[in-house]
Amino acid sequence: MTDNPAFGHLVALNYSTPNIAKSILGKAWTVCEASDGCRFITSDAPVVTMKIAGGNRVYSGYGFAQVDTAVFLPISPTQIFIAGPQNILWEKIQDSNNVDLLNKAIANFADKSVYSDICSEETQALVNSELGVTKFGDDAFKVTDPHVAI
Numbered sequence: 001m002t003d004n005p006a007f008g009h010l011v012a013l014n015y016s017t018p019n020i021a022k023s024i025l026g027k028a029w030t031v032c033e034a035s036d037g038c039r040f041i042t043s044d045a046p047v048v049t050m051k052i053a054g055g056n057r058v059y060s061g062y063g064f065a066q067v068d069t070a071v072f073l074p075i076s077p078t079q080i081f082i083a084g085p086q087n088i089l090w091e092k093i094q095d096s097n098n099v100d101l102l103n104k105a106i107a108n109f110a111d112k113s114v115y116s117d118i119c120s121e122e123t124q125a126l127v128n129s130e131l132g133v134t135k136f137g138d139d140a141f142k143v144t145d146p147h148v149a150i
Contacts, residue, residue, distance in 0.1 A: 023065040027083040030090050031075070038099040039118060040074040041126075043110030048072040050105060052085060060105050061134050072102060077117040108133045 034040055049069050051062040062069040070084035080102060082090055094102070103123075107114050107130035114127045 020064045024071060024083045026086075027071065028086045028088070030082050030084070030092075032080050032082060032090050032092060032094050034078050034080075034099045035093050035095050038094070038096050039077045039116065040080050040099065041103050041106050041114055041116045041123060042074040043106055043115065044113040045109050045111050046073055046106065048102070048105045048109050052088060058101070060108060072105070074102075074106060104130055107131055 049062050049071050051059040051068050052070050068085050070082055073081045075081050103126060107126050110131050116123050
């Protein structure tokens with residue numbers, strides 16, 4: 001495991017777990033809902049991080065401890081947990097554009113599997129194009145700007 005950067009977080013688990021917990025506890029927590037007709041997907045790597053930048057830009061894969069990083073975890077097909085920057089107020093109901101953006105990021109962070117409560121060609125196309133694009137130890141949970149907007 002120590003030779004594979006994707007498992008670097010496991011090697012340092014005793015150190016990183018309290019730091020990640022402290023970081024998430026310091027963020028503003030909320031649970032948002034998908035708008036009518038929209039559903040959240042989930043995956044075998046369901047935690048997604050994004051830097052929230054000005055001008056409605058987001059960058060995936062930022063480290064948990066960054067002040068401007070939001071952490072997303074789908075908790076049901078219609079709800080998503082968000083631990084985000086203290087200065088951002090999230091809309092309780094996420095519109096279809098935001099649900100699509102979050103689903104893209106969720107599929108992007110997945111390793112091998114994406115799960116949905118409905119079978120649709122749209123979800124399959126999303127999985128086909130995005131599955132595993134973000135890799136742990138490469139461009140996921142990094143401190144530096146990956147310069148890739150979602």
